[in-house]
Amino acid sequence: MPxxxxxxxxxxxxxxxxxHRAVCARxxxxxxxxxxxxxxxxxxxxxQTVVWSGDRMDFVASVVSGIATLTQTMEDGRRQMxxxxxxxxxxxxxxxSTAAYDVTxxxxxxxxxxxxxxxxxxxLSTPHIGQRLLEMTLDxxxxxxxxxxxxxxxxxxxxIASLLAIIAxxxxxxxxKTAKGPLVFDLPLTREEMxxxxxxxxxxxxxxxxxxxxxxxxxxxxxxxxxxxxxDLLLEEAGDDSDGGVLG
Amino acid sequence: MPxxxxxxxxxxxxxxxxxHRAVCARxxxxxxxxxxxxxxxxxxxxxQTVVWSGDRMDFVASVVSGIATLTQTMEDGRRQMxxxxxxxxxxxxxxxSTAAYDVTxxxxxxxxxxxxxxxxxxxLSTPHIGQRLLEMTLDxxxxxxxxxxxxxxxxxxxxIASLLAIIAxxxxxxxxKTAKGPLVFDLPLTREEMxxxxxxxxxxxxxxxxxxxxxxxxxxxxxxxxxxxxxDLLLEEAGDDSDGGVLG
DNA sequence: CAACAGCCTTGACCCAGATCAATACTAGGA
DNA sequence: TCCTAGTATTGATCTGGGTCAAGGCTGTTG
Numbered sequence: 139m140p141x142x143x144x145x146x147x148x149x150x151x152x153x154x155x156x157x158h159r160a161v162c163a164r165x166x167x168x169x170x171x172x173x174x175x176x177x178x179x180x181x182x183x184x185x186q187t188v189v190w191s192g193d194r195m196d197f198v199a200s201v202v203s204g205i206a207t208l209t210q211t212m213e214d215g216r217r218q219m220x221x222x223x224x225x226x227x228x229x230x231x232x233x234x235s236t237a238a239y240d241v242t243x244x245x246x247x248x249x250x251x252x253x254x255x256x257x258x259x260x261x262l263s264t265p266h267i268g269q270r271l272l273e274m275t276l277d278x279x280x281x282x283x284x285x286x287x288x289x290x291x292x293x294x295x296x297x298i299a300s301l302l303a304i305i306a307x308x309x310x311x312x313x314x315k316t317a318k319g320p321l322v323f324d325l326p327l328t329r330e331e332m333x334x335x336x337x338x339x340x341x342x343x344x345x346x347x348x349x350x351x352x353x354x355x356x357x358x359x360x361x362x363x364x365x366x367x368x369x370d371l372l373l374e375e376a377g378d379d380s381d382g383g384v385l386g
Numbered sequence: 387m388p389x390x391x392x393x394x395x396x397x398x399x400x401x402x403x404x405x406h407r408a409v410c411a412r413x414x415x416x417x418x419x420x421x422x423x424x425x426x427x428x429x430x431x432x433x434q435t436v437v438w439s440g441d442r443m444d445f446v447a448s449v450v451s452g453i454a455t456l457t458q459t460m461e462d463g464r465r466q467m468x469x470x471x472x473x474x475x476x477x478x479x480x481x482x483s484t485a486a487y488d489v490t491x492x493x494x495x496x497x498x499x500x501x502x503x504x505x506x507x508x509x510l511s512t513p514h515i516g517q518r519l520l521e522m523t524l525d526x527x528x529x530x531x532x533x534x535x536x537x538x539x540x541x542x543x544x545x546i547a548s549l550l551a552i553i554a555x556x557x558x559x560x561x562x563k564t565a566k567g568p569l570v571f572d573l574p575l576t577r578e579e580m581x582x583x584x585x586x587x588x589x590x591x592x593x594x595x596x597x598x599x600x601x602x603x604x605x606x607x608x609x610x611x612x613x614x615x616x617x618d619l620l621l622e623e624a625g626d627d628s629d630g631g632v633l634g
Numbered sequence: 635c636a637a638c639a640g641c642c643t644t645g646a647c648c649c650a651g652a653t654c655a656a657t658a659c660t661a662g663g664a
Numbered sequence: 665t666c667c668t669a670g671t672a673t674t675g676a677t678c679t680g681g682g683t684c685a686a687g688g689c690t691g692t693t694g
Contacts, residue, residue, distance in 0.1 A: 208531070210531065210532075210534075210535045212535070212539065212625055212627060213625075213627055214625075216539040217539070218534055218535040218538040218539045220531035220534045220535065221531070231524055232520075233521065233524075238528060238531075239531070261517075262513070262517075265510070265513040265516065268513065268516050268517055268520055269509075269510075269516055271520060272480075272516055272519060272520045272523060273481065275520060275523045275524055275527060276479055276481075276523055278527055279523060279526055279527050279530060280486060282527060282530040282531060282534065283456070283458065283468035283469070283486075283487070283530060284458075285534060286458075286466055286468045286530065286533060286534060286537055287458045287460070287466040287468065289534055289537035289538045289585065290466040290537045290584070290585025291460065291464040291465070291466045291585060293650075293651095294650075294651065328670095328671070328672090329671075329672060329673095330671085330672095336538070337537065337538025337539060338651075338652090339651075339652060339653080340671090340672080341651090341652075341653080341654095341672095341673085341674085342650090342651055342652075344672060344673055344674080345651090345673080345674080347672095347673095348673070348674085360660090361659085361660090361671075361672065361673095377460055377461075377462075541680075541681090542680075542681065576640090576641070576642090577641075577642065577643095578641085578642095586681075586682090587681075587682060587683080588641090588642080589642095589643085589644085589681090589682075589683080589684095590680090590681055590682075592642060592643055592644080593643080593644080593681090595643095596643070596644085608690090609641075609642065609643095609689085609690090
């Protein structure tokens with residue numbers, strides 16, 4: 139069925155983010171009922187590990203609320219975060235039975251899970267789920283490549299500014315906030331987690347945040363509550379060329 | 387159609403790597419004829435640019451022979467390679483009309499191209515193409531995440547060793563070489579390109595390669611021809627835990 | 635063959651960010 | 665209320681890899 143024949147349905151279902159985007163109206167009801175049959179929910183407390191790298195993982199899931207991270211660890215303990223999962227992001231890989239990364243809840247977390255086997259069957263019989271998943275995976279790949287530029291070539295200050303910009307932007311998107319004006323949000327990560335994200339040490343993260351605050355580019359209330367008076371000013375520090383960014 | 391009903395067909399067609407893997411026999415003939423109708427070839431010389439980031443890109447393609455790179459550039463000229471495309475790798479994104487990265491041929495390159503619109507139509511009507519593409523994209527995402535660990539946390543020496551290991555492994559795969567014994571291959575990248583891959587400067591790349599040679603971990607004949615007497619020794623330097631690696 | 639252009643190597647020096655260390659803030663819990 | 669544990673800040677010092685600079689190879693062109 140060609141794309142232009144599709145009847146667009148915008149579904150504001152907070153439970154199944156995989157269905158958030160436009161889908162074919164004809165398939166909608168059928169798909170919904172089948173999804174309902176195989177889905178279930180899991181909750182995790184802040185700090186809890188969802189799965190360890192290498193463990194059996196017999197489900198795929200999408201984040202309903204809260205934040206999870208994917209990290210890789212070397213034998214000597216060096217850690218690198220390789221994914222930051224916000225609400226509506228997808229975890230797990232169809233066609234693989236073990237986790238490739240440590241998945242950790244950094245805040246209280248609720249995920250909508252689907253047992254892997256039924257989900258895979260459903261993917262085969264419901265093409266647009268696969269298409270949607272492909273689209274999401276391609277977005278993630280773009281984000282990963284943006285992140286590679288950050289890790290490989292940006293200075294510590296640029297890294298911090300970029301991270302703040304990413305969080306601010308995604309946060310604004312979630313709140314459906316589009317108007318100009320100061321952005322206000324809480325950092326969902328500790329300094330150490332930010333360091334693991336950015337390929338820095340926590341001391342450097344702390345110092346650079348202090349510097350940005352000292353210069354008025356961000357305001358800090360406590361350790362986590364951030365106000366960004368001028369987003370463009372922050373983007374300048376981030377060294378980003380594209381301001382639309384990868385998170386459309 | 388459930389996976390287990392599929393009749394596996396291994397197709398050694400060098401032209402259309404997207405069809406290399408197992409596909410449903412029933413669809414095979416039909417798909418083949420339709421793919422034939424919309425595909426065409428393009429050749430590039432070493433050093434030539436395929437597309438610039440931001441340019442219109444009305445095709446998707448897969449690499450038939452040679453090597454291409456994806457790079458991102460900041461306004462001040464800092465460059466980071468974000469993709470290394472070897473034969474059978476896929477370029478381009480269905481559903482996007484402009485290139486997100488500079489695509490460059492680092493060796494003489496032949497690509498098998500499909501005009502984007504017909505390809506997208508075909509994806510919609512031939513689910514397993516989308517499935518295959520999803521699988522490839524997930525592999526690429528895994529590779530990108532491995533790469534992020536490298537960029538964020540590895541030392542210069544580990545980076546070089548990792549790159550050599552990746553090239554050696556992929557090269558061995560392409561040659562269907564499985565036996566133990568010294569690995570021999572030509573570096574497909576200049577020192578500068580390696581630096582862009584690894585988030586280093588070309589001087590550091592040169593120094594680390596010299597160091598590995600001095601210590602007998604690699605042998606160099608000329609500037610490009612590499613022999614790896616003991617692959618495990620190299621992996622040790624790379625700091626990799628997984629030796630199977632991400633490139634199945 | 636010389637001259638040139640692209641690569642590559644090596645040395646000397648420097649600096650951004652790591653490391654080591656001390657201190658401070660905050661939220662529970664007894 | 666104090667104690668403790670986790671988290672954050674800041675200072676002092678060190679160092680891996682960047683920067684700048686000088687040659688050295690190798691292949692191509694005239």
